[in-house]
Amino acid sequence: MSLVSVKDGYYGQFGGSFVPEDVQNVLNILAEQFKKYKDDPEFNEELSYYLKEYASRETPLYFAENLTKQLGGAKIYLKREDLNHTGSHKLNNVLGQILLAKRMGAKRVIAETGAGQHGVATATACAMFGMECTIYMGAKDTKRQALNVFRMELLGAKVVAVDKGNGLLKEAVDEAFADLVQNHENTFYLLGSAVGPTPYPEIVEHFQSVISKESRAQHLEKEGKLPTAVVAAVGGGSNAAGAFANYIGDESVRLIGVEPAGAASITKGVPAVLHGFKSLVLQDEEGNLLGTNSIAAGLDYQSVGPLHAYLHETGRGEYVTVTNEEVLEAFQILSKVEGIIPALESSHAVAHAIKLAPTLSPEDTIIVNISGRGDKDVEQVFEMLKK
Structure with a gap:
């Protein structure tokens, strides 16, 4: 559960809901259902069952002894979300939301995806619960992550390649919202x-907070104290929101989000509305969205979750950038x-940790x-290194 106060869907000045009235009505129902079930014992017992038996939680907090010795300085621990079923943190949130969808009587599920990991996780859950599934993905990303496209289709999902605009995550989100408006x-x-729009940021943070709930207890058991810093990559911000959530109230723990230098919404963005919520957005003085450049498809986004914009504004979070080369x-x-x-x-988080540890x-x-895990990226990296 978030340790940041969310008032009327806002984290400070960031968040809110800027959508058509018919979609707002749907979001109001979603907010009511989330509020009803998030602390419901029966709901959480079912979620805990699937997280343990299906997603393979809890994930280890692994002491990276070799990397620590090579770098010198701080001890480095790795929270191994790569060991989750489907290979990423994405299933944490998907299982929570799919159980909400089930209780709301939904028969059809749609999702957006950049790197494909959320799409794979959603297709996986829909296969298990017998729901129709459509995944929107930028056309450029379908080429970068062709293996994940095949995985989604293998799991029974329909993958829609969006070739509008830059053909990236932003355009996939556009199409998913357009679908929601119609259906x-x-x-x-x-x-x-x-x-x-609210309540999505709070929902995603809530279901991803299992990451820091586990890592906090694991670190206390291993070290007898809290960590000096928690480092996580930031695009939209779900894995970082989960990694930070249960440390937000611990002022001694540095929370460090790592953005791509070519898609740094927090360090270069301005307050604006995109995709139905207010946050920091990469745009020019006329309000036109700026292009992004990241070798990681999941981080190629012109904005960031309102929690991170708030943590940045209040100084509770530190946000840095790394280059594609790093x-x-x-x-x-x-x-x-x-x-x-x-x-x-x-690897963005790893890149910053490599610089931070020796200091x-x-x-x-x-x-x-x-x-x-990097299986999805091996072919892409192979081609880049070959060049």
Whole structure:
């Protein structure tokens, strides 16, 4: 559960809901159902069952001894969300929302995806619960993540390649919302990141907070204290929201979000409305969206979840950027030193940890959220390194 106060759907000045009235009515029902079930013992017992028996939670907090020795300085722990069923943190939120959808009587589920991990997780859950599934994905991303497209189709989902605009995550979200507007009476939009109109950011953070609930207890058991810092990649912000949630009230713990230098909504964005919510958005003085450039499809987004905009504005969160070159190097280093191939998204967090650890003392500890495994990215990285 969030330790940040969400008042009327706002984190400070960020959040809210800016959507057509008919969609707002659907969101109001969703908000009511979420409020009803999020603390319901029977709902949480069912969710806990699927998280444990189906998603393989809890995930380990692994001491990266080799990487720690190589870098010097702080001890590095890896929160192994890559070991979740489907290979990323995405299933945490999907299982929570699919159980809401089931209770709301939905027969059809739609979702957006960038790197494909949320799409795979959604298609997986829909297959298990017998629901019709449509996934919207930017045309450029379908080429970058062709293996995940095949996985979704194998799981029975219809994948719609969106070739409008830049053909990236933003356009996939556009189409998913357009679908919801047309089909809101029988469709549940299972949003994957901590973005969108309220109550989605709060819902996603709530279901992803299992990450920090586990890592906090695991770190206390291993070290007898809280970590010095928690580091996570930030695009829309779901894995970072989950990794930070249960530390927000612990002022001694640094919360560090890592953005791509070419898609840095927090460090370069301005307050504006996109996709039905107010946050920091990459746009020019005329309000035109700026282009993004990240080798990680899941981080190629012009905005960020309102929780992160709020943590940045209040100074509770630190947000930094890394370059594509640093990410590629981190991808290879973790693979060679620890035998763990991280997703390109997660490699952003690894890249910053590689810089941060040597500046700290051996008594310090860093938790790096490995939000996903890199199988989906190996072919893409192979081509980039070949060039």
